[in-house]
Amino acid sequence: MIRKSYDVLVIGSGMGGMSAAAILAKDGYRVLVAEQMPRIGGRCSTIDHKEYRCTTGVIGVETKGIVESFFKSIDADFNTISAGQPHYLMNGKILTVPHHAGMKFLLKKSGASAASIDKTMSAMSKALKWKEPATGITLYDWIRQVSKHTGIMDVFQTLTSTALMVNVDDISAQYFIRFIKELKGLHNFGYCPTGAIELPNALARVIQRNGGEIWLQSKVTGITTDNGIVQGAVIKTSDKEHTIDVSVIISDTGPVKTVELVGRKWFDRDYLQEMTQRLKPAEIICLQIGLDEPLFEQNHLLISGAKRINSLYQPTIICPEMAPRGKHLLIASAAPESSELLKDEKSRKKDIATCLADLKQLFPKFDQISTVLLTGVYRDQWPGMRSKPGLDVPSKTPIINLYNVGDGVKQSGYTGLPAVVKSGMTVAQEIQKRMGFLKGTSKAI
Amino acid sequence: MITIDQVLCASCAMCVTTCLEEAISCDGVTTVNTDLCTECLECLDFCPTGALTFRKPQKENHDPKKL
Secondary structure, eight states, X not given: OOOEEEEEEEEOOSHHHHHHHXXXXXXXXXXXXXXXXXXXXXXXXXXXXXTEEEESSOOOEEOSSHHXXXXXXXXXXXXXXXXXSOEEEETTEEEEOOSTTHHHHHHHXXXXXXXXXXXXHHHHHHHHHTOOOOTTOBHHHHHHHHOOOHHHHHHHHHHHHHHTSSOGGGSBHHHHHHHHHHHTSSOOEEEOTTOTTHHHHHHHHHHHHTTOXXXXXXXXXXXXXXXXXXXXXXXXXXXXEEEEEEXXXXXXXXXXXXXXXXXXXXXXXXXHHHHHHHOOOBOEEEEEEEESSOSSSSXXXXXXSOSSEEEEEOGGGTOGGGSSTTOEEEEEEEOOSOHHHHTXXXXXXXXXXXXXXXXXXXXXXXXXXXXXXXXXXXXXXXXXXXXXXXXXXXXXXXXXXXXXXSTTSOOTTOOHHHHHHHHHHHHHHHHHHHOGGGTTTOOOO | OEEEOTTTOOOOOHHHHHOTTOOEEESSXXXXXXXXXXXXXXXXXXXXXXXXXXXXXXXXXXXXXXO
């Protein structure tokens, strides 16, 4: 049997792995991406289901930001149509949120007194411009110090659960302020007309154009090390087992799985302890629904004050190719009642039923025009994000030349797809800096 | 027959989309309708958590009884 060798093995074809693979392949490294499923992209992918282009996770794609500039930098196609102005559904009315001073606008519509709104705004402005909140206080408790109005809290809950996939009592006020500072709001996103899979597909073209390989239905079953340094991996395909030599491994399967692939005994106890204590998945409920006609005119609505639903998307308003002719696709995202309860089957059922009840209550015609396509809970091994914001682990593992990428190793201030792409870029740049001599040699150091 | 490990299953509903017979449903809990399932095993490849497995029905034990 021939032992194959590569400079870099990427485990998993999610956007973190594909981003790193594209940069390194373009720079001359010999790259292999091993994906266990028959399709690429992981949670940034698309499935044709009942003639609708359903998502496996990613709904909107950030535009005019890090994802777009990264794609341009490596000559990858970035075909995303802008969703335009954000809209908000509050107290039965659809509001167009201005790009400038959107927060103040929303608080004004929340029904709270002028004094409460002023107090909240000045606390926000002080936190952003002068001194951020102390560590240890949740956003919920921090807001409650200023105002106890439920409408105000609902605005924050909608923002945190949509953008950061956590409830307002599950995130530190400090992290939220840093997030607002760095991302400067929640504007500028769009949809890929062929679905989110368009993004990993574009990166796959870059990888393959530059001599990289992508293997599907290829499961990495083990990572071999020597003296704490990466040496190779075993990849199982349908008919055989391949033993490959590699110098660097980038894992996009999540830090926990990465440890399993090497074997726990090769990791320091403090690393394992930090991983177990910090890594808690951020969960999200995602409903995909076929519609005979649009439920509302806009392509995206942030929802305030519903029991579970926090955001509704109708990508087919601007990308009609995602549904059968004349039909529309509705994607509803929702925050579960609590992470703890999600472990229970009955509670998951109840959460989904509550989401559907929310839709019925918000839009009386919902039942007449809708067909439920998929109701999924993204949690555990298929989460919204592998770690809650601010509780990530570092990209580098205790094994030399073994890195993690993806949403378990996000950098502060980043969330969702931009965070994942950023993690791949950072690891690729680190490899370029440390191991420039490696390019194309395929020899272990 | 296809069995689901409910501890491993996240109920992400990915398997639902792979089944041409519409034998799998998920409303927070994933279930397989064995009357509709043709055991094509397509769903196994798409389960991200490894919760789905195929088990051959156990044959009846015809070993002679020992005294």
